[in-house]
Amino acid sequence: xxxxxxxxxxxxxxxxxxxxxxxxxxxxxxxxxxxxxxxxxxxxxxxxxxxxxxxxxxxxxxxxxxxxxxxxxxxxxxxxxxxxxxxxxxxxxxxxxxxxxxxxxxxxxxxxxxxxxxxxxxxxxxxxxxxxxxxxxxxxxxxxxxxxxxxxxxxxxxxxxxxxxxxxxxxxxxxxxxxxxxxxxxxxxxxxxxxxxxxxxxxxxxxxxxxxxxxxxxxxxxxxxxxxxxxxxxxxxxxxxxxxxxxxxxxxxxxxxxxxxxxxxxxxxxxxxxxxxxxxxxxxxxxxxxxxxxxxxxxxxxxxxxxxxxxxxxxxxxxxxxxxxxxxxxxxxxxxxxxxxxxxxxxxxx
Numbered sequence: 001x002x003x004x005x006x007x008x009x010x011x012x013x014x015x016x017x018x019x020x021x022x023x024x025x026x027x028x029x030x031x032x033x034x035x036x037x038x039x040x041x042x043x044x045x046x047x048x049x050x051x052x053x054x055x056x057x058x059x060x061x062x063x064x065x066x067x068x069x070x071x072x073x074x075x076x077x078x079x080x081x082x083x084x085x086x087x088x089x090x091x092x093x094x095x096x097x098x099x100x101x102x103x104x105x106x107x108x109x110x111x112x113x114x115x116x117x118x119x120x121x122x123x124x125x126x127x128x129x130x131x132x133x134x135x136x137x138x139x140x141x142x143x144x145x146x147x148x149x150x151x152x153x154x155x156x157x158x159x160x161x162x163x164x165x166x167x168x169x170x171x172x173x174x175x176x177x178x179x180x181x182x183x184x185x186x187x188x189x190x191x192x193x194x195x196x197x198x199x200x201x202x203x204x205x206x207x208x209x210x211x212x213x214x215x216x217x218x219x220x221x222x223x224x225x226x227x228x229x230x231x232x233x234x235x236x237x238x239x240x241x242x243x244x245x246x247x248x249x250x251x252x253x254x255x256x257x258x259x260x261x262x263x264x265x266x267x268x269x270x271x272x273x274x275x276x277x278x279x280x281x282x283x284x285x286x287x288x289x290x291x292x293x294x295x296x297x298x299x300x301x302x303x304x305x306x307x308x309x310x311x312x313x314x315x316x317x318x319x320x321x322x323x324x325x326x327x328x329x330x331x332x333x334x335x336x337x338x339x340x341x342x343x344x345x346x347x348x349x350x
Contacts, residue, residue: 054128057083059090059106068104068345069138070094071179073126073155075146075188075305077215079115083108086145089311089334096338102345104141107133111151118221119229123154124166130155131169134177141341142182142243145305146256147215149187153231153241156182160240163228181245181344183337186305190232190259191216191225197258205303207255232259238267245344247295249336251302264296293344297336307333 072090074081090106097104109129111122133140144152154163156179162168172178193212202209220229227234250260299306310330 054125054132055110056129056132057108057110059083059087059094059108066103066105067138068102068141069133069136070104070106070141070143070341071130071133072106072108073111073142073144073148073151074108075144075148075186076113077188077212078119078122078147078219079113079215081113081147083110086308089308092311092334093338096334097341100338100342102338102342104341105136105138114215115218115221119219119223120154120163120165122219123151123158123163123228126151126155127158127163127166127169130159134169134172137172137176139175139180139345140178141345142179143184143337144187145185145308147188147219149184150189150191150229150231152182152184153187153189154228156241156243157228157231157234157237160237161227179243181247181341182243183247183249183340185249185307185333186251186254186256187231187248187260187263188212188256189230189263190256191220191230195256195258195262198255201253201255201257201303204253205255206309207304209255212255232263232266235266235269242267242294245293245295247297247337247340247344249297249299249307249333251299251304251306253301253303254306255304257298260296261298264294267294295340299332307336 070090070093072083072086074083074086076082076085086108090108094104094106107129109126111117111125113122142152142155144150157163158166159169159171159179193209193216198209225233248260248264250257254260303309310333312330
């Protein structure tokens with residue numbers, strides 16, 4: 001036991017250093033950049049969709065013959081953030097998809113934040129944005145992180161079972177104009193914030209339960225939890241809700257990891273057993289449930305939205321390095337998502 005003490009001390013010191021960097025540098029800088037973008041604006045093509053005042057940002061204009069659309073919904077606890085905070089990551093993802101032969105336009109949705117705009121305002125605006133994007137008649141890959149992942153699942157449920165206060169969307173019977181895949185990073189699927197990993201990872205992740213409780217309370221504004229805002233409570237109907245392919249991404253230090261696992265178990269409880277044990281490399285657990293394929297990746301020694309955090313302050317615009325070990329961790333999330341999207345989405349242009 002005494003031999004392992006120095007090693008544990010080093011690991012704890014590294015974790016403490018990462019927490020300091022996240023809390024006092026990366027997260028504040030991201031929030032400041034998002035706030036500035038709302039005041040000044042970004043020089044990207046923006047489409048204003050008037051229904052529910054949804055704003056759609058078109059990030060990629062370089063592919064006149066694109067075959068797919070990636071519709072990304074940013075996170076931020078429903079109370080902060082904007083598409084500007086994830087734009088560098090998405091532009092890099094676009095470059096890497098092109099290098100793999102998949103040309104996709106990138107669209108993001110801006111939605112009003114709590115407490116000024118509580119539930120279901122954001123979901124209504126995301127649905128409105130989806131209506132416009134679906135009118136482009138291209139297969140859609142839905143993606144999002146954290147609270148954005150929650151809104152993605154709310155959108156998918158609304159398409160299958162319309163929210164009582166949001167107008168339904170008439171779906172195209174063909175793949176064009178439909179969501180064919182969903183890729184969600186650290187989705188906030190349990191606004192009760194009572195999963196086992198809240199206790200186990202309390203001092204390991206950049207998130208804080210007390211802050212999450214405040215953000216969730218501001219978003220709900222006294223409204224009870226329902227199946228559109230708290231996906232973990234939904235047991236039935238997933239075969240109609242999920243697209244043909246779904247990928248859930250988390251890390252074993254993520255405050256949300258237990259909830260992501262429990263959601264996966266709920267989805268497949270009537271088909272195949274599910275066990276999620278992190279390994280020394282990215283863990284891939286493939287589950288097939290009828291028409292829908294659900295895959296879950298749990299990365300070891302990684303926290304909340306680790307792919308975005310690791311990408312950090314790198315400069316987008318070049319294909320991510322494949323052989324440089326020093327940069328491998330920076331681009332791991334890029335590689336994971338790009339590889340998955342290419343494998344799961346037909347119609348590549350080589």
